[in-house]
Amino acid sequence: MGRLASLLALAMVLCAVPVGAQKIVADLSQARVSIDANFDGSEIVVFGAIKPDVGADPNLAPVEVIVTVSGPLRPVTVRKKDRVALIWVNTVAVDVDLAPTLYKVATSAPLSDILFDVEDLRHSITTSRAIRSVGAEIERSEDFTDALIRIREAEGLYQVQEGAVQLTDQALFRTTIALPANLVEGDYNTRIFLTRDKKVVAEYTRILDVRKVGLERFIYTLAHEQPLVYGVLSLAIAIAAGWGASALFRYLRG
DSSP states (O other): OOOHHHHHHHHHHTTTTSSOOOOEEEEESSEEEEEOTTTTOEEEEEEEEEOOOTTTTTTOOOOOEEEEEOOEEEEEEEEEEEETEEEEEEEEEEEEEEEEEEEEEEEEOOHHHHHHHHHHHHHTTTTHHSSOOOOOTTTTTHHHHHHEEEEEETTTTTTEEETSEEEEEEEEEEEEEEHHHHHHHOEEEEEEEETTTTTEEEEEOEEEEEEEEEHHHHHHHHHHHHHHHHHHHHHHHHHHHHHHHHHHHHHHOO
């Protein structure tokens, strides 16, 4: 209820703004996702309101809504396997400069009907545009980008849901974005675009904070800040577990 009250208050403020460009007021159902040992995925609701463009031509085309959620950017190496002497081996590797660890897109209508390619290029909205240029200069390098998208779609990390945004009376919108269990820690950029006649007329951004907590936080911090201690501790646990299993097996046999 607190977030809903904040949204309504923001909407009232927008209503007092003088005539101008189209505006959005929006929020997330939660501003933080905590990853612990029992985390098996979550979801967020993106909702908001569209300020009427007072004085606009009533014959203007209706607005449409596009929502994107992007995880932290990371470099990725994509490899291609070929059969050599009856064995499948990696023959070509392409470095993708930066790719989002998660990328979800939800729209109120088919993307091809509500967004020009030049607008997509300008705002990097679709999945392929969100992935930075491929570094290696080889023929058909875009095939490696497509392969990365297919792999991450299969893992539930990339997804396009056309028609998943509920748009009511050209004023209110709402959609649900699923977050898989294999989230990477960091800031997740949530962007909302309004389009009219396939052109972006307004944009709004919110940040979703994804962090490890509890034992997961301790292990992550130890591994990244004190790798030597983490390695020794891991080895000690492995030895203790092996010795314990061996002792239990001897006890059961005796």
